[in-house]
Amino acid sequence: MRQPRTPRPVRPLDPPRLEELALAYVARFATSTGKLGQYLKRKLRERGWEAPAEPDIPALLERFVAAGYVDDAGFARGRASSLHRRGYGAQRVDQALRGAGIGEDDRAAARGGQAEARCAALVLVRKRRFGPFGAARPDAAARQKQISAMLRAGHTLDTARILIDAGSEAEAIEWVDEAAGDST
Numbered sequence: 001m002r003q004p005r006t007p008r009p010v011r012p013l014d015p016p017r018l019e020e021l022a023l024a025y026v027a028r029f030a031t032s033t034g035k036l037g038q039y040l041k042r043k044l045r046e047r048g049w050e051a052p053a054e055p056d057i058p059a060l061l062e063r064f065v066a067a068g069y070v071d072d073a074g075f076a077r078g079r080a081s082s083l084h085r086r087g088y089g090a091q092r093v094d095q096a097l098r099g100a101g102i103g104e105d106d107r108a109a110a111r112g113g114q115a116e117a118r119c120a121a122l123v124l125v126r127k128r129r130f131g132p133f134g135a136a137r138p139d140a141a142a143r144q145k146q147i148s149a150m151l152r153a154g155h156t157l158d159t160a161r162i163l164i165d166a167g168s169e170a171e172a173i174e175w176v177d178e179a180a181g182d183s184t
Helices: 015-028 033-047 057-067 072-085 090-099 104-111 114-128 140-152 157-164 169-183
Strands: none
Touching: 015 033, 015 057, 033 057, 072 090, 072 104, 072 114, 090 104, 114 140, 114 157, 114 169, 140 157, 157 169
């Protein structure tokens, strides 16, 4: 019978190894300065620190931003766009960006306008077969569940009610197209 392998002892980090970890992380994942900082702090807790001076994570993050390895605004735009395409509303987008450590200015720029919010709501309603996109008109209980699902997805109550109560698919699409026409 084989003996179980004993795990190798983990070497504590020093400045070059910390930078290597950061480079490997940004090479593999689209990230923000907040997420990268959290990752590096976690690795320091797990592995410890070997150098005489304390690690300067903010300076490392500044160097990565200056080199263009980390771009919070670009990350925010990409994440917001992805969430909108999946049907999430502005509140959920803002929550996800805040969780990634994105600042208020970048969150506001990535949030999008009314046209994006309406398009995202339409995506969700189509995907989940709510309102006029379902097989049958929902009864009062089903309507309330559909509205609740839209609120959890980050849409406003008015948006949820308008789309769930739309008389037809064409009416719902027309309502979304109104916002797109206003923004051009």
